[in-house]
Each structure stands twice: as C-alpha cells, then as structure tokens.
Amino acid sequence: MKTHRILLPLLILGIVFSSCEKYLDVKSENTQAFIETAEDCQLVLDNYAAMNVGYPSDGEASADDYYLRESTYSGSATDLENKALYTWEPAAQRESSTPQWINPYKVVFNANLVLEALEKLKGGSTSQATLDALRGSALFFRSYAFWTLAQQYANAYLPATAGQDAGIPLRLSPDFNDQYGRGTVQQTYDRITQDLQEAAGLLPPASLVSARPNKAAAYAMLARTYLSMEDYPKALTNAESALATLPADHLLDFNNLLDMDPPFLRFNKEVIFHSVMVGQPLINPNTFGARIVPELVDAYADNDLRKDLFLAPNTGSAHVGTFRFRGNYDETTTSALFNGLAADEMYLIKAECYARANNIPAAMTALNTLLVTRWATGTYVNMTAGSVDEALTKILAERRKELLMRGLRWTDLRRLNRDNRFKVNIERKLARADKTLYIVSTLPANDLRYTLLIPRQVIRNTGAEQNPR
Numbered sequence: 001m002k003t004h005r006i007l008l009p010l011l012i013l014g015i016v017f018s019s020c021e022k023y024l025d026v027k028s029e030n031t032q033a034f035i036e037t038a039e040d041c042q043l044v045l046d047n048y049a050a051m052n053v054g055y056p057s058d059g060e061a062s063a064d065d066y067y068l069r070e071s072t073y074s075g076s077a078t079d080l081e082n083k084a085l086y087t088w089e090p091a092a093q094r095e096s097s098t099p100q101w102i103n104p105y106k107v108v109f110n111a112n113l114v115l116e117a118l119e120k121l122k123g124g125s126t127s128q129a130t131l132d133a134l135r136g137s138a139l140f141f142r143s144y145a146f147w148t149l150a151q152q153y154a155n156a157y158l159p160a161t162a163g164q165d166a167g168i169p170l171r172l173s174p175d176f177n178d179q180y181g182r183g184t185v186q187q188t189y190d191r192i193t194q195d196l197q198e199a200a201g202l203l204p205p206a207s208l209v210s211a212r213p214n215k216a217a218a219y220a221m222l223a224r225t226y227l228s229m230e231d232y233p234k235a236l237t238n239a240e241s242a243l244a245t246l247p248a249d250h251l252l253d254f255n256n257l258l259d260m261d262p263p264f265l266r267f268n269k270e271v272i273f274h275s276v277m278v279g280q281p282l283i284n285p286n287t288f289g290a291r292i293v294p295e296l297v298d299a300y301a302d303n304d305l306r307k308d309l310f311l312a313p314n315t316g317s318a319h320v321g322t323f324r325f326r327g328n329y330d331e332t333t334t335s336a337l338f339n340g341l342a343a344d345e346m347y348l349i350k351a352e353c354y355a356r357a358n359n360i361p362a363a364m365t366a367l368n369t370l371l372v373t374r375w376a377t378g379t380y381v382n383m384t385a386g387s388v389d390e391a392l393t394k395i396l397a398e399r400r401k402e403l404l405m406r407g408l409r410w411t412d413l414r415r416l417n418r419d420n421r422f423k424v425n426i427e428r429k430l431a432r433a434d435k436t437l438y439i440v441s442t443l444p445a446n447d448l449r450y451t452l453l454i455p456r457q458v459i460r461n462t463g464a465e466q467n468p469r
Contacts, residue, residue, distance in 0.1 A: 053276055055103065059411070095455065104149050111145075223235050236354065251373045270343045274340045283337065287324075288318075303380070321435065350366040352395050364383055425443065
C-alpha cells in the first residue's frame with residue numbers, strides 16, 4: 001500500500017533519517033512517509049542538510065593531490081579504515097554504510113518520496129509549472145546522488161564493458177520493501193542521463209539560491225556525466241547549454257578576492273548548484289596533515305592568483321614550505337569540501353571537448369576566457385597550442401589546478417588512465433619529520449582499486465555483489 005496523506009515535515013524527515021539504513025541495506029517492514037501538497041514537496045527538497053550536504057568523499061581522499069605526514073598517518077585521528085584507504089590497500093573497505101553510502105541514498109529516498117507524491121497531485125489545483133519544477137528538482141537530486149555513488153562503487157564507464165560491469169542499486173521507489181540488485185554500469189548511466197535530460201526540460205532557468213536545482217544545473221550535470229563517460233560531443237553540447245543559461249556576468253575576477261578571508265562565499269556567482277562532500281579526516285584542510293603535493297604547488301605561476309586563493313602556507317617550523325588547501329567554494333564549512341557545479345568547470349569541459357574535436361582555436365578561447373579572470377590584472381598572456389596533444393596537455397593541467405579538491409580528480413584519473421597520453425601510475429607518499437617524502441604505495445593506471453569496495457554492512461545485509469579485487 002502506497003497511499004500518501006499529510007504528515008508534518010518534521011515527521012517526514014524523522015522517518016527518512018531513522019529508516020534510511022533499513023531502506024538502503026536491510027530487509028525491513030514497510031515504513032511510509034506522507035506528503036500531500038506541493039508545499040510539502042518543496043519543504044523536503046529544500047532541506048539543505050539532507051539534500052545538499054554529505055556526498056561521498058572517499059574518492060577524493062583516494063586521489064593524488066595531497067599527502068600526509070607520518071605523524072598524521074600514524075596518529076589516533078587516522079583510523080585503520082582511513083589508513084587502508086590512503087595507501088590503497090587491496091582490502092580497504094568501510095565496515096559501516098554510514099556516511100559514504102547512506103548519505104547519497106538519503107537524497108534518493110527524499111527524491112523518490114517527492115516523485116511519488118507528485119503523481120497524486122496531477123489534475124489538482126497545483127499549477128503545471130509548479131509540478132514540473134518540483135519533478136525536475138527531484139529528478140536532478142536523484143541523478144546527482146546516483147552519479148556520486150557510481151564514481152566510487154562502480155567501474156568507470158566503458159562502452160565495451162558497461163553492459164556487463166556491475167552498477168549501483170537504482171532505487172526508484174520510496175517503498176522499503178522494494179528490492180534492487182546492482183544492475184549494470186550501462187543501466188546506471190542510462191538512468192542518470194535520462195533523469196537529467198527530463199529535468200532540463202522541466203526546471204526553470206534560474207533559482208532563488210544555488211542550493212536549488214535549475215535548468216543550468218541540469219545541463220551542467222549532464223556535461224559532467226558525459227565527460228565521465230568520455231562522450232565528448234554530448235559533454236560539449238551540455239556545457240555550452242549550461243553557460244548559455246547563466247547570467248552574462250558569471251565568472252569571478254580573482255583580483256577582487258585577494259583581501260577576503262576566506263576568499264570564496266558559499267553561493268558565489270560562479271556556483272550553478274551547491275553541494276558539499278561529507279567531512280573526511282584525510283583531506284581536512286583545517287589541519288596540517290593534508291598537504292598539497294609539491295608538484296601541484298609548483299605548477300601555479302607567480303601571477304596566477306589561484307596559488308594564493310586556493311593554497312595557504314602552513315605555519316610553524318615543522319610545516320614551513322608546505323601548503324594546505326583553502327579554496328573551498330563554501331566559507332562556512334571549511335572541512336566539508338564543495339563538490340557542486342560551477343561555471344569554471346563548464347569552461348574546462350568546453351575547452352577539453354573542443355580540443356578532442358580538433359577545434360584548437362575554440363578550445364584555447366574557452367580556456368583563456370576562464371584563465372584571464374584568475375591572473376593578476378594585465379599579466380595574463382593567452383595560451384596557444386600547435387596540436388591537439390599540446391592543447392589537451394595544457395587544458396588538463398589547468399583543469400587539475402582549477403578544480404582542486406572539488407571531488408573530481410578521482411573521476412578524471414579513472415577516465416584519463418585509459419588514454420596512453422595521459423595515464424599515470426600514482427604514488428602515495430608520507431612526509432618525515434624533516435619534510436622529506438618517501439613512497440609507501442603505488443596505484444597503477446586502470447587498477448581494480450579504482451573502484452572502491454562497497455561497505456561490509458551493505459554486502460552483509462543485502463547480499464549484493466562485491467567489486468572484484
């Protein structure tokens with residue numbers, strides 16, 4: 001029975017949080033939440049703490065933009081699970097499904113509640129425009145959560161194997177009794193792109209605050225998704241659509257941010273959709289532990305303002321000469337890193353996709369349009385490229401510098417490692433007390449460990465297929 005009637009929003013949220021574990025990975029009794037009006041639906045979708053906060057961060061913690069000190073790695077704050085994750089141990093696996101697995105499925109649950117309630121509101125007094133906007137928003141949130149899960153727990157998309165590789169559970173109903181297997185990677189990305197395409201046709205062009213999805217957000221998420229699928233023509237089309245939907249003045253001039261501390265506001269004008277990852281001790285920028293790797297620090301030129309706005313020098317004799325990240329697009333949560341959608345990412349997608357289409361002038365124009373806003377006034381010289389390889393090399397280098405700690409590096413490694421021009425065997429290092437670095441482990445390109453193990457609690461309670469090792 002799935003008949004819905006009104007309950008207070010607080011009760012709705014109480015059911016979500018108390019029952020979500022059952023909904024996700026335990027066979028359970030049917031538990032119902034009731035929504036009756038469009039206002040109720042909007043309240044659920046506007047719950048910032050439930051819908052915009054706590055997306056998976058273990059992928060970013062597994063990437064190669066930072067390193068730890070020996071004392072941080074061996075200290076009590078770094079538990080055994082995080083130590084294993086840091087060194088890419090083959091058996092590295094979370095015991096609990098909370099929060100890396102549970103949090104995004106809470107978003108899915110809320111989205112499904114709204115989608116089911118909206119079916120009951122058809123033909124009533126609520127305007128079609130309101131119903132469309134709510135449906136588009138719910139579809140966006142669900143697909144957004146599915147994509148973040150797929151970056152950690154499903155193989156990277158490869159057309160030749162996507163129909164056989166195990167995907168993620170695609171829960172399309174709020175009913176706790178509905179059972180879902182993992183399906184395939186192809187089914188996962190088909191669902192994500194289908195939902196986003198529908199959302200793009202339903203959402204309004206703009207929203208009151210970037211915590212709410214809008215048409216530009218749907219296009220931007222399609223661009224990100226197609227890039228991760230290496231479908232560069234579709235990524236380009238959607239990146240251009242996202243940018244065309246934004247106001248004309250949608251890039252920050254970093255020259256205007258030099259006196260701000262922290263430098264970036266939560267809902268700054270570049271943000272298309274705002275979300276943050278769950279706090280992760282390995283990459284917490286508030287500590288001296290997570291240090292940006294020296295080769296990345298050195299990659300920023302002297303007049304590149306990102307070096308000052310994204311990086312902060314560590315203080316104290318034990319830390320001199322090292323840097324931590326401070327360029328979070330959320331000034332109120334410095335330990336929960338921004339992983340949302342922003343205009344700068346769209347320019348980088350546009351540049352890369354034009355280069356892959358052998359349109360070097362358009363690629364460099366897109367890149368230069370972004371970078372001129374990042375350098376000290378009057379110092380930037382437009383980049384040029386004489387070949388596709390040179391253009392891609394420059395664009396991908398700037399992508400890494402611009403999107404530092406945005407939750408995208410792991411996805412980039414997974415797709416770029418299939419290209420002999422750009423694949424890398426990454427190294428995990430620790431810093432001694434004298435600040436010299438030594439290698440403790442390596443992760444070869446295309447290793448099975450680029451797909452993380454699903455938490456034991458999920459496997460134990462559902463019998464789901466585990467990722468191979």
